[in-house]
Amino acid sequence: MTRKSPPKRITIHDVASDAGVSFSAVSKVLRDAYGVSDALRARVNESIAKLGYTPNTAARGMRGKTHVIGVIFPDMRNPYFADVLSGISAALERTTYQMVQGIVQHSTEAALVQSMMNMQLDGLIIVGSISTSEELSGVAARLPLVVDGHHLPNATSFDTVNNDDAESGRIAVRHLVEQGYRKIAMLSLETHNGSVIERREAGYEEAMRAAGLGRHIEIARAPQSLRDIQVVTQSLIEKRVEAIFCWTDYVALEAMSVAGSLGLSIPRDVAIVGHDNTMYCGFEQNSLTSLDQSGEQSGLQAARLLIERIEGRQKAEHFLIHPRLVARRSSAAPA
Amino acid sequence: MTRKSPPKRITIHDVASDAGVSFSAVSKVLRDAYGVSDALRARVNESIAKLGYTPNTAARGMRGKTHVIGVIFPDMRNPYFADVLSGISAALERTTYQMVQGIVQHSTEAALVQSMMNMQLDGLIIVGSISTSEELSGVAARLPLVVDGHHLPNATSFDTVNNDDAESGRIAVRHLVEQGYRKIAMLSLETHNGSVIERREAGYEEAMRAAGLGRHIEIARAPQSLRDIQVVTQSLIEKRVEAIFCWTDYVALEAMSVAGSLGLSIPRDVAIVGHDNTMYCGFEQNSLTSLDQSGEQSGLQAARLLIERIEGRQKAEHFLIHPRLVARRSSAAPA
DNA sequence: TGTTGTCCGTACAACGTTGTACAAAATTGT
DNA sequence: ACAATTTTGTACAACGTTGTACGGACAACA
Incomplete structure (x- = not known):
C-alpha cells in the first residue's frame, strides 16, 4: 500500500x-x-x-542493559533442543527478558557468540557447546554465560547445566542386562568436543565391567551423517551384537532402519536404546526405549542461572539432571 | 579465573x-x-x-544498518524448518549479513517482530506466519520483509515464497488414485491462519472431484497436539478410509502409529502420505511417502529476495516452488 | 524567619557508530 | 608559477537511551 x-x-x-x-x-x-x-x-x-x-534495544545497548539474552543451539534437526527452548521460554515468561536464538548451521559457534556480543546482549546460554574451557572462559569474562550440555564442573566464571551422562550410560547397560542382553555395543559420535559423549561412553564401559561383560565392550563411532551411521551400524550387526545403545534418538532410529532393511526384527535380533526420549520414540513403529534427560528442566535451570548471574551472582553453579529410562518395545526381553 | x-x-x-x-x-x-x-x-x-x-551492532543500529537480519520460525519441532534455515544460511554465506533467529514458542509472533525491530535489524524473514495481510503490511512499512509459507500473491509491500500447495494436494490424490486407492481422506490442521493448509485442502478436493471421487471427500481437522491427532486418526480409520493424506510428516507418522496400535498394516489396511519429506520419512520402519517442497530452496529464495529488497528493490516478488512426490512403501499399491 | 533536609524533576554527558561538511594536500592545466 | 580541480583525510552532529549531577519546591525544625 x-x-x-x-x-x-x-x-x-x-x-x-x-x-x-x-x-x-x-x-x-x-x-x-x-x-x-x-x-x-x-x-x-x-x-x-x-x-x-x-x-529501542540498540540504543539501550549503547549504555546499560538490552534486556535481551541470546541462546545458541548446535542444530535445529534434533527435536530435543525444542524441549530445552521450552524450558528457557518458561523461565523467561515472568521476567522482563526477551530472547533471540542463534543456530550453528553454516556459521560457527564462535561467530555466533561474537555476533551476539556485538548486539550487546545481556547474557548467553550456549547449548551443546563444542568450545574449549578456555574459549568459554574468554566469553564469560565479557558477559554472563551459562553452558548447557558440556561438563566443566571446575569452571569458576560461568555456570553449567548437564545431564548425568555417565549415569545415562550405566542405566542403559543395566537395563539391557536385566532384559537378558550380553553383547551390548555402543554407537557413539565420532568427533565430540563436548564432554557429554565421553561420559556416556565411560558410564557404558563402567557398567559393562561391573556386569562382568568387559570382554564385550564395543564402541563404534560415526559422524553425524546418515550414510556413515548406516555403515557403522551394519558393521555392528555383522559382528552379531545383541543390543546397541545409541548416543541420540535419531541415530537409534537410523540403526533401527538399517536393521529392518537387513530383514532383522527388533528386539528379537537386536535391541536398540536411544537417548533424549524425543517425540518420535513413542510412535508405535519405532517404540524406542530411550533415556530422558528432560530438556525442559535443563532449559529452565539454565535460564534461572543466567538471570541470577546477570543480576550479580559471581560464584559458579553447576546443575546436574538425573536421567530416567523410558522402556519400550525396542529393548523388550527376547522371547 | x-x-x-x-x-x-x-x-x-x-x-x-x-x-x-x-x-x-x-x-x-x-x-x-x-x-x-x-x-x-x-x-x-x-x-x-x-x-x-x-x-558494535548496537551502535550501528543507532545510525545506519546493522547488517543483521532476523528469521522467525513458528516452532523448532518440525525438522522441515531446519532445511529452510540451511537454505537461508547458504544464501547469506557470501554476503556481509549475519542472522539471528526467533522461535515462536511461548511468546507470540508479533512480540518477536517487535523485539527484532527494536534491535534495528535490517530485514525480516517470517516463516509460517499466522499474521494477517494487514499486520504484515504494517511490518513491511517499517522494514524489508519476506514471508515464507503464507500465500499472499497480491501483497505489494513485501515478497513471499511458497510451495504450490494446491498442487501438493492434487499430486497426493493423483498418486493415491494411481495406486488404486479410492476412499482418500485428508488429515488437516484445525486452526490455520496461514493460507497454506487451505490450499492443500482445495487441491485435495479438486483432484478428488477430477477423479470422480467427490463423494469420498473427507477432511478431518485436528490441532497440533498428539493426543488430538490420535483421536481424529482413529475416527478416520473407523470410517474405513483407504488412504490418509496428512498435512505434515509428523502427523503422518502419528497416524501410522495409531494404525499400528490398532493392529492394522500399512499400506494394506490404510495408506499414508505425508508432507515435507523430512529425514524421518526415509527410515525403513516409516517408509513414508511424502511431498517434498524443498525447504532448502525455499530458504535460499527467501534470503535472496530479502537482500534484494534491503538493497532497494520496491516491487514485490512472489516465488512459487513446485512440490515433488517421493513415493515409498506407505502408499504402495495394495497387493 | 532562617536553616536544614527531603523529595521530585530536569539537564546533560556519555555510549560507538554513520554520513555530511569541510579543510588540506596533491594534481592538473595554462 | 598560479589558479582550478580533484583527491584524501578530519571534524562533528546526529541516533535513543542510561545514569549522574544538580536545582527548585516544599516541609520540618530551630
Missing part, C-alpha cells in the same frame, strides 16, 4: 512531550529509578500505552 | 589510534566509502586484523 512513507519511530521524547514531562523523567519511569512521584509515573505510563512505545 | 576485570571493548577509536589515523577514516574503510587511499585502507585493515576489531 504505502510506497515509501517515513514511519517515524516513537521515542522516549515523544512520550515525554505527550505526557508533558522531561524525557529524563520518562527514562526514570522505564528504569523505575528512584525519585518519581506516583502521579508522574501514572501519567507517563498512560502515554506509553497510548503511543505504543517500546524502547 | 578473572574475577571482575574490565574487559574493554575494542572500538573504532582504538583502531584509529593504532593505525595513526582519524576515527572517521576507519569508519570510511568499514563502509568502504569514497575517498580513502589504498595505503590508508591497507593500514587500517591491518590494525583491524591485529586488534581483532568487530563493529
